[in-house]
Amino acid sequence: MGSITVSNLSKAYKQYPSRWSRLAEWLSPFNKPRHQLKWVLRDINFTIHPGEAVGIIGINGAGKSTLLKMITGTTQPTTGSVTMTGRVAAMLELGMGFHPEFTGRQNVFMAGQLLGYSVADIHRFMPDIEAFAEIGDYLDQPVRVYSSGMQMRLAFSVATAQRPDILIIDEALSVGDAYFQHKSFARIREFGLQGTTLLIVSHDKAAIQSICNRAILINAGSVIKEGTPEAIMDYYNAMLAERDHEMVRLNITDDGKVQTVSGSGEAMVSDIALLNSSGAKVEVVDVGQAVCLQITVAVHKELPELVLGYMIKDRLGQPVFGINTHHLCQTLSNVSAGESICFKFAFAANLGEGSYSIAVALHTSDTHIGKNYEWRDLALVFNVINMSRKRFVGVAWLSPELEVFR
Incomplete structure (x- = not known):
């Protein structure tokens, strides 16, 4: 079982005003420094316990990849330390350690030895690596003729040829085709169930929420929030839409969940309810039952345009269905301050x-990324039970009609 402890980890790079300043500092090391420090990470602290699956989230340039490089030892920290227990397998950059002029098979032996496998181990793993990568005769072709997806297939197959105690994955999987991504994440989930500690960096919300049981949000080189994947991804989405004079706040709901609310407040949801066919509010509905989502909006400032959208999410926070009035061709224009508008879906x-x-x-417009008046997660929670349909599994009832021919 593997664990990761990151203590007061920081990374800074030297910035010189010119190349001559760098030379002068080298020639006169005892004079005053001629550089400034550019801190890309400051005072990062967290612990990942054995068997835990943690996702690292943040915008481009937040410091995620630098953090993983320090954790795996490919970059040395300026201050702080990283302590890991167990055997580590990492995929940080596409084709890391691959030589373009050598064949895929030759690179498997080189990359495998970098991961700590013996030559005998690699010979034993080779059939499984070939079968999982599914690149056929290309295995004996130079890597320079590989597509980025083929490099990813081979690199992932080598890194996961044997279940590691710790598996660290950067955004490399994002270049693969949909089929191999599903296949890769199935293997990652399997490793997690067997006790592998997982550390994953990804912008894929569904991947983070389906695999991880905790998420860490990094921004501007610092950890700004930790929590459940759903709460952190909601906060991250709100942060992406944040603009001047907009706010992001966290509310604790009655059941203890963290609700993220963001926006300028120029228009806000004043009431939301799920109604049955009789117009009564309901919190529990039957599979397939006719319902109406009623949302009342209070407008606090004159608006040139107003779009309302809603997203239904499952218990893990993964999207099930979403739509808005823009896509339904019912955008409101020239909305007056003081109006109360009722939408019924x-x-x-x-x-x-x-x-x-x-x-x-x-x-x-079509998304909240442009001008965000209000984004409210967990605005309403409801339960679905099956009282009238045949037994089925999944998040959707598709009402199949069966014909059998013999």
Whole structure:
């Protein structure tokens, strides 16, 4: 079982005003420094316990890749330390350690030895590596003729040929085709169930929420928030839409969940309810039941445009269905301050059994990234039970019609 402890980890790079300043500092090391320090990470602290799966989230340039390089030892920290127990396998950069002029098979032997495998081990693993990578005759061709997806297939197959105690993966999997991504994440989940400690950097919300049980948000070189993947991804989405004069706040709901609310506040949701066919509020609905999502919006400032959207999420926070009035061709224009507007979305709750939440967004254009009046996660929570349908599994009821021919 592997664990990772990161203590007061920081990384700075020297910045010189010119190349001559660098030379002068080298020639006169005892004079005053001629550089400034550019800190890319400051005072990072966290612990990943054996068997835990943790996702690292942050915008480009936040310091995620630098952090992983220090954890794996390919970059040395300026201050702080990293302590790891167990055998580590890492995929940080596409084709890291591959030589373009050598064949894929030759690179497997070189990369495998860098991971600590013996030559005998690699010979034993080779059939499984070939089968999992599925690159056929290209295995005996130079790596320089590989596509980025083929390099990723081979690199992942080598890194996971034997279940490691710790598996660290950067964004490399994002270059693969959909088929191999599914196959790779299935192997990652399997390793997690067997006790492998996972550390994953990804912008793929579904991947983070389906694999990880904790997430860490990094911004501007610092850890700004830790928590459940759903709460951290909600906060991250709100942060992406943050602009001048906008706010991001966290509320604790009655059931202890963290609700993220962001936006300028120029328009806000004043009421939200799920109604049955009789117009009564409900919190529990039957599979396929006709319902109406009623959302009342209070407008606090004159708006040139108003779009309302909602997203239904499952219990892990993964999107099930989302739509907005822009895509329904019913955008409101020239909305006056003081208006109260009621939106009603009628639909059949063709959902599987379980708990669901609804996020609501008020914005312009087709997404909240442009002008965000309000984004509210966990605006409403409801449960679906199966009282009238045949038994089925999954998050969607598709009402199949069966014909059998013999």
